[in-house]
Amino acid sequence: MAERVLSGMRPTGRLHLGHFLGVIRNWIALQKEYDAFFMIADWHALTTGFKDPSSIPGDIREVLSDYIASGVDPGRCTLYVQSHVPEIAELTTLLAMITPVSWLELCPSYKGQIQELGGEIATYGFLGYPLLQTCDIIVVKAHIVPVGEDQLPHLELAREIVRRFHHTYKKEVFPEPRAKLTDFPNVPGTDGRKMSKSYGNTIDLADEPSVIAKKVNKMITDEKKIYKHDPGRPEICSVFSLQKYFNAPLVPTIDADCRSGKLGCVACKKMLSERIAAELAPIREKRAELLAHPETLNQIVAEGAEKSRGVARETLRDVKRAMKLC
Ligand code: SF4
Numbered sequence: 314m315a316e317r318v319l320s321g322m323r324p325t326g327r328l329h330l331g332h333f334l335g336v337i338r339n340w341i342a343l344q345k346e347y348d349a350f351f352m353i354a355d356w357h358a359l360t361t362g363f364k365d366p367s368s369i370p371g372d373i374r375e376v377l378s379d380y381i382a383s384g385v386d387p388g389r390c391t392l393y394v395q396s397h398v399p400e401i402a403e404l405t406t407l408l409a410m411i412t413p414v415s416w417l418e419l420c421p422s423y424k425g426q427i428q429e430l431g432g433e434i435a436t437y438g439f440l441g442y443p444l445l446q447t448c449d450i451i452v453v454k455a456h457i458v459p460v461g462e463d464q465l466p467h468l469e470l471a472r473e474i475v476r477r478f479h480h481t482y483k484k485e486v487f488p489e490p491r492a493k494l495t496d497f498p499n500v501p502g503t504d505g506r507k508m509s510k511s512y513g514n515t516i517d518l519a520d521e522p523s524v525i526a527k528k529v530n531k532m533i534t535d536e537k538k539i540y541k542h543d544p545g546r547p548e549i550c551s552v553f554s555l556q557k558y559f560n561a562p563l564v565p566t567i568d569a570d571c572r573s574g575k576l577g578c579v580a581c582k583k584m585l586s587e588r589i590a591a592e593l594a595p596i597r598e599k600r601a602e603l604l605a606h607p608e609t610l611n612q613i614v615a616e617g618a619e620k621s622r623g624v625a626r627e628t629l630r631d632v633k634r635a636m637k638l639c
Contacts, residue, residue: 314348315346315347315348316347316348316456316457317347317348317349317350317453317454317455317456317457318343318347318348318349318350318455318456318457318458318459318493319350319351319352319449319450319453319455319457319458319490320336320339320340320343320349320350320351320352320458320459321351321352321353321354321357321395321449322336322352322353322354322376323353323354323355323357323358324353324354324355324358324369324372324373324375324376325358325372325376325510326368326371326372326375326376326510327375327376327379327517327518327519328375328376328379328380328383328517328518329508329510329515329516329517329518330500330508330515330516330517330518330555330558330589331500331502331507331508331509331515332379332518333383333518334498334500334558335497335498335500336497337379337380337383337384337385339459339495339497340380340385340390341383341384341385341386343390343459344385344386344389344390345389347457349389349390349391350390350391350393350453350455350621351380351385351390351391351392351393352392352393352394352395352449352621353373353376353377353393353394353395353614354395354449355369355373355394355395355396356395356396356401356402356445357395357442357445357446358372359438360434360436360438360439360442361426361430361434361439363436363438373394374604374607374610375604377392377603377610377613377614378599378600378603378604378610379518379519379596379600380392381599381600381603381610381613382518382595382596382597382598382599382600382603383518383596387613387616387617391617391620391621392613392614392617393614393617393618393620393621394614394617394618395449397614397615397617397618397622398452398618398621398622398625400452400622400625400626400628400629401445401448401449401452401625403629404448404451404452404625404628404629404632405441405444405445405448407632407633407636408444408447408448408474408478409441409444411474411477411478411481412444412474412477414440416470416473416474417440417441417443417444417470418440420443420466420467420470421466422443422466422467423439423440423443426439427439443467443470443471444470444474446467446471447467447470447471447474447475450471450490451471451475451487451488451490451628452621452624452625452628452629453621453624453625453628454487454488454624454628455488455490456488456490456491457490457491457492457493458471458490458491458492458493459492459493459495460492460493460494460495461494461495461496461497462494465492465494468490468492471490472489472490475487475489475490476489478632478635482635482636482637483635484634484635486628486631486632486635487628498558500554500555500558501551501554501555502514502515502516502551503515503516503528503529503531503532503533503551504533505532505533505551516528516529516589518593518596518597518600519597519600520593520597521597522586522587522590522594525586525589525590525593526583526586526587526590528586529552529555529582529585529586529589530582530586532551532552532555532582533550533551533552534550534551534552534578534581534582535547535549535550535571535578538571538577538578540577541574541576541577541578541579541580542574542577543574544571544572544573544574545571545572545574545576545578546571546572547567547568547571547572550571552578552581552582552585553567553568553571553581555585555589556581556584556585559585559588559589559592560584560585560588563584567581567584
């Protein structure tokens with residue numbers, strides 16, 4: 314039996330190339346190798362977006378259709394919405410009793426995000442979200458969690474909480490989840506900064522070819538390459554960074570022709586936007602079809618919730634037995 318992997322993402326609305334190259338391609342590989350559980354973490358979205366959560370249901374439908382249209386296959390993985398599995402909240406309440414506040418306060422993201430987003434997110438829910446994240450993982454008894462370097466402290470916290478539970482109640486209930494260190498590429502957005510919805514610099518999976526062309530056209534290149542014949546420096550050019558993903562076989566030629574002045578930025582950008590549009594065409598078509606049939610999406614997440622709830626109920630039964638609550 315393959316080991317179980319758990320990964321989740323907040324419902325951010327339409328997904329962009331950064332998600333596609335970072336998260337989705339990773340999930341597609343994981344679903345082939347592991348018993349994969351993929352979750353849309355809508356409660357996590359509330360920790361920072363509690364003031365106006367009205368967009369969350371629509372955002373869930375958008376990300377779900379992007380996942381499936383891009384190749385996350387509900388036939389090969391368990392795909393569900395976090396809040397459809399209330400056992401996660403029950404486990405969080407039980408484990409909150411043994412989780413020291415100081416462990417949560419020490420999480421590097423806690424102080425950092427409060428500084429960045431302001432004191433108004435200094436809530437009980439935000440402080441406790443690493444515990445909620447722990448329960449996402451252990452309620453389905455996942456063995457593996459794909460994480461970037463920066464998320465390692467959260468996984469270490471999950472392991473600490475698991476050990477504390479086993480030590481307190483003298484019973485092994487959960488596997489200690491292990492990190493699968495994953496390289497999440499730093500995909501540049503149209504302004505050269507990391508591609509992110511909050512910077513407004515994304516190329517979305519749902520974008521039409523004309524929109525993609527417009528966005529690529531305004532991308533930052535080498536400022537010293539003004540005319541086609543000027544020698545360029547691909548290593549500092551955001552367009553070139555994307556060519557590596559979308560026109561990989563042509564990269565040595567693009568590199569050489571940019572430097573020699575044989576290739577100009579207009580032609581280079583055209584080549585890139587056409588390739589991105591071609592790659593996204595089947596995804597755009599499939600996502601539109603899925604969004605037109607919300608009953609299919611509802612059915613997929615209902616089946617995912619049923620399967621994960623089955624595992625989660627057994628976990629809770631084991632937890633309550635260990636705690637002698639039943
Ligand atoms: S030719 Fe291409 S790689 Fe070179 S600077 Fe222009 S856009 Fe960038």
